[in-house]
Amino acid sequence: MPFTQQDIAQGNYLVTGATGRTGRIVVEKLRDAGANVRALVHSTAPEHQLDGVEYVEGDYQDKESLLAATHGIDWVIACVGAQSATRGLHLIEAVEYQGTVNLTEAASENGAKHMSLISVRGADTRWDFYPVYPAKARSDQRLIDARVGGTVFRPGGMIDTSGDIVRRQANTIKTGGTMNIYGTPNQPMVFIFLDELADYLIHSHLERRAYNNIYELGGPGNLTREEYWALFEEYLGIKANVRYLPVDDVVPLRQAAIREQNMPLAHQLSREEIGGRNESGHPPMNIYSRLFDVKQRDFRLWLIGILKSVKAEER
Numbered sequence: 001m002p003f004t005q006q007d008i009a010q011g012n013y014l015v016t017g018a019t020g021r022t023g024r025i026v027v028e029k030l031r032d033a034g035a036n037v038r039a040l041v042h043s044t045a046p047e048h049q050l051d052g053v054e055y056v057e058g059d060y061q062d063k064e065s066l067l068a069a070t071h072g073i074d075w076v077i078a079c080v081g082a083q084s085a086t087r088g089l090h091l092i093e094a095v096e097y098q099g100t101v102n103l104t105e106a107a108s109e110n111g112a113k114h115m116s117l118i119s120v121r122g123a124d125t126r127w128d129f130y131p132v133y134p135a136k137a138r139s140d141q142r143l144i145d146a147r148v149g150g151t152v153f154r155p156g157g158m159i160d161t162s163g164d165i166v167r168r169q170a171n172t173i174k175t176g177g178t179m180n181i182y183g184t185p186n187q188p189m190v191f192i193f194l195d196e197l198a199d200y201l202i203h204s205h206l207e208r209r210a211y212n213n214i215y216e217l218g219g220p221g222n223l224t225r226e227e228y229w230a231l232f233e234e235y236l237g238i239k240a241n242v243r244y245l246p247v248d249d250v251v252p253l254r255q256a257a258i259r260e261q262n263m264p265l266a267h268q269l270s271r272e273e274i275g276g277r278n279e280s281g282h283p284p285m286n287i288y289s290r291l292f293d294v295k296q297r298d299f300r301l302w303l304i305g306i307l308k309s310v311k312a313e314e315r
């Protein structure tokens, strides 16, 4: 069902993680739709502020601040992430799990009607080597079971439309670099653009069927790994040097990174391991985009456009 700007503008929103990549877009879209937006931030320093938005300070580990922030709020959109490589692993349980539970409880206690939450594709308690995924799986479930209506989105790789990632990969290929990939060529690569994810988060309270449900997001037009690299070859004219390695090979590397306290590498290898072990397929985005009225780019067509521009820039 199509949603109008007027539908979106009804009621009061709280957006958390409002300075983050997704939260910033959500706040701006809501403000542009004419909604009342309160944004939870760590610091209300002037550089964070958009006109027409109420900024309040708070932290997921401080439930009192969340109770104050959710006061008078109808719709909560939770965009916090604690997994930045610069932050300690100890924050994962404290923020991704307990902090999200604190927010869910504060929203419920204050009578909010709905909360949408960003989780991650493949969130599962079985990935005990990477605490982000079990923590998110548990906090997702707490939201689904809570009094406040909840919709959980589990996105694949979240990308902007700049194509910078693709350009870096193209550069690696052109300079003879090798891509080591754990898992098999026919596994799906799943991406979602940040502005589309923002629309899912914003629209979810308008679709009653989405209450108390979990959706994996990514696509449409997603590719398998093999198809992805074949497009590089087709449009750049150079064969990508891609090696598919058994996923178990990543385990000693991940363990060494943890021993050496190289947390950015440990995070990256953990994610690669989950990617190599994840059995779920491409999400049915054609169904979801209709349900949530989100206009989506086709990932494959977008990638081809970026590759063509990389080729054109060579000339």
Ligand SMILES: NC(=O)c1ccc[n+]([C@@H]2O[C@H](COP(=O)([O-])OP(=O)(O)OC[C@H]3O[C@@H](n4cnc5c(N)ncnc54)[C@H](OP(=O)(O)O)[C@@H]3O)[C@@H](O)[C@H]2O)c1
Residues within 6 Å of the ligand: 016, 017, 018, 019, 020, 021, 022, 023, 041, 042, 043, 058, 059, 060, 061, 079, 080, 081, 082, 083, 084, 095, 099, 118, 119, 120, 121, 154, 155, 156, 157, 158, 159
């Ligand atoms: N990157 C991906 O490809 C990917 C894929 C799937 C899912 N996700 C998930 O998507 C979500 C959003 O990611 P993103 O890249 O948009 O976020 P981001 O840019 O990393 O920003 C995270 C936001 O959370 C805030 N924050 C962190 N700890 C907090 C706390 N204790 N209390 C209150 N706010 C806190 C940060 O504020 P400060 O900057 O002030 O600390 C920042 O505004 C995350 O949950 C992430 O796990 C990401």
